[in-house]
Amino acid sequence: EVQVLESGGGLVQPGGSLRLSCTASGFTFSSFAMNWVRQAPGKGLEWVSIISGGGGNTYYADSVKGRFTISRDNSEDTLYLQMNSLTAEDTAIYYCAKGSSLWSGYFDSWGQGTLVTVSS
Amino acid sequence: IQMTQSPSSLSASVGDRVTITCRASQSIANYLNWYQQRPGKAPELLIFTASSLQTGAPSRFSGSGSGTDFTLTISSLQPEDFAIYYCQQGYSIPWTFGRGTKVEIK
Numbered sequence: 764e765v766q767v768l769e770s771g772g773g774l775v776q777p778g779g780s781l782r783l784s785c786t787a788s789g790f791t792f793s794s795f796a797m798n799w800v801r802q803a804p805g806k807g808l809e810w811v812s813i814i815s816g817g818g819g820n821t822y823y824a825d826s827v828k829g830r831f832t833i834s835r836d837n838s839e840d841t842l843y844l845q846m847n848s849l850t851a852e853d854t855a856i857y858y859c860a861k862g863s864s865l866w867s868g869y870f871d872s873w874g875q876g877t878l879v880t881v882s883s
Numbered sequence: 884i885q886m887t888q889s890p891s892s893l894s895a896s897v898g899d900r901v902t903i904t905c906r907a908s909q910s911i912a913n914y915l916n917w918y919q920q921r922p923g924k925a926p927e928l929l930i931f932t933a934s935s936l937q938t939g940a941p942s943r944f945s946g947s948g949s950g951t952d953f954t955l956t957i958s959s960l961q962p963e964d965f966a967i968y969y970c971q972q973g974y975s976i977p978w979t980f981g982r983g984t985k986v987e988i989k
Contacts, residue, residue, distance in 0.1 A: 798978075800926075808918075808926065808969055810978040822976045858925055868973020869916040871937065873925040 765789040765872045767842075767859045772877030779849050783877060785842040785859030793817065793837040796862030798870055799844050801855035811857070812844065816865040826852075849881045884908050884972050888981035894989040901957040903984045905970035908951075914974035915953045917946055920983075921966045929968075930955065960986070 771783040785797070799811040812823045812833040821833050832845040842859055856878050860870035885908035895901050905915065913933040918926040928937045930946035933953060943958040957964055965988055970981040 807983045808920075808971070808980040810971075810980070813976070813978075824977050863931070868914055868978055869928065869931045869971065870918075870926075871928050871931070873927065875925055 765861065767861055767872055767874040769857065769859045769874045769877040772857065772879045774880045774882065775849055776883050777850055777881055779881070780845070780847045781849065781879060783844040783846065783857055783859075783879070785844075785874060787840045787842065787859075787861070790861070792835075792840040794865060796864065796866050797833075797835060797842045798860040798862060799831075799833060799842075800858045800860050800870065800873075801853075802858070802876075803852075803855045806855075809855075813862070814842070820866070846879070849879075851881050853879060854881045855879060884911060884975060884979055886970055886972055886979050886981040888968075888970055888984050890984060891982065892985040892987060894987045895960050896989045897960055897962060899960045899989075901960050901964075901986060903955045903968055903970075903986075905948075905953045905955070905981050906951055907953075907972055907974075910950045911972045911974035913949045914972055915946070915948065916971045916973055917944075917955045918969045918971065919964075919966045920969065921963075926969065931973075957986075962988075 798813045814833045830848045856876040858876045859874040861872040887906045917930040920926040934946045967983045
């Protein structure tokens with residue numbers, strides 16, 4: 764069974780940093796692109812970032828470019844999101860979402876999400 | 884690419900046929916996907932590439948369209964279908980979502 768499980772969320776002060784992790788199981792991790800998608804409280808879905816299966820290609824939403832870094836460790840089946848210079852607008856549930864192939868535009872499995880709250 | 888969903892919400896009864904539309908600001912061929920999000924839960928993929936039913940999704944869900952105009956149809960609404968539905972374009976980065984359609988019980 765395909766599973767992805769996020770961790771690392773919590774309360775952080777404005778300007779602070781946080782690293783999210785997503786551990787995967789039930790599939791060949793390195794064969795699939797992985798994404799982060801977030802959802803602010805009571806709001807819709809916002810795609811944040813994607814990394815290709817091999818890790819060589821990454822893209823970001825303009826709202827996080829230059830502040831967030833996506834990475835992966837295929838030997839540990841783990842996806843990461845390093846978040847720096849956090850602001851209140853980054854408060855959201857962050858979902859890890861599996862792509863359907865090495866590089867794809869849809870998300871066929873999602874984790875349960877981890878809540879990031881940016882507040883003083 | 885901007886994705887516009889309509890309506891933003893609707894009320895329907897169990898057994899009703901429900902249609903949700905999604906319009907892209909430019910042609911996205913058939914790179915359109917639909918997700919269902921139940922309250923307090925993560926989204927789940929229903930339909931990918933406009934009309935392909937995701938494994939495990941009920942056959943009462945169907946999708947159609949190409950270019951800029953797409954629809955999601957629920958042929959006979961069931962109690963577990965009351966949720967928010969999002970369309971998403973997978974044509975070009977940044978991937979973008981519609982603002983969602985909330986399906987409520989009449």
